[in-house]
Amino acid sequence: MALKKLESSISENEATHFDRIRKPLAVTSGMAPAGSAESPERVQEILQARARALAKSVEKESQEKSVVVLVFRLADQRYAVPLVQVVEIQSLGQYAPVPGTPPFIMGVISVRGQIFTVVNLRVFFSVQADEESGQCESILIVEDSGGRMGLLVDEVLGISHYFPTEIHDVKLNLSTIKSEYISGTTSDSVAVLNLMELLADRKMLVEDE
Secondary structure (H helix, E strand, C coil), X not given: CHXXXXXXXXXXXXXXXXXXXXXXXXXXXXXXXXXXXXXXXXXXXXXXXXXXXXXXXXXXXXXXXXXXXXXXXXXXXXXXXEHHHEEEEEECCCCECCCCCCCCEEEEEEECCEEEEXXXXXXXXCCCCCHHHCCCCEEEEEEECCEEEEEEECEEEEEEEECHHHEEXXXXXXXXXXXXXXXXXXXXXXXXXXXXXXXXXXXXXXXCC
16 A cells, blocks of 8 residues: 555656646647647647747848849940949939030049949940830939949849859840950840949049139
8 A cells, every 4th residue: 555655646747747847848849838729720720820930030131141233224224333333323313514525424423422323334345225125314423432422224124133154254244335344244145344444444534624
């Protein structure tokens, strides 16, 4: 009789000890303790929430590893510049022509008191536009270590993300554009400009007389 009571006492103590351990484990693992099982609907909600959180995490990691560019159009070809080098976008408005400058220098504009030279990229690249291309309508204020400049483009198309492996050294058949002005071509045929080389071209400079 005494032996049975001892065995019963040991079993109760073990069960109590295990229950103290099991409950924290159930909480940390997202599982409900025995006797309070979640309904199938609740389990489905939890799984969907976890899937959404994982998808956001993967998307964020992918974007952090990608190259972000601003895509624009000249005639029927798409180009891009690194977004980190774009200061702002201005609609084509009033500008002041600069006498004695090359035809691709459209003039200068004033943005909140700052003066920027504006280069007509279509003219600079000798891009032939047809009637469907429309008029140039946007100015990209871009910057490099050498300063800031405005680039007149036909149309701003938006922002895109590319993995480095999606930007290739293969150059498109852009015979009128120097190869050093193109840093690469994306998998969907967007020509990525090398702003460092472009803005370093001395032809871009408008010097005071």
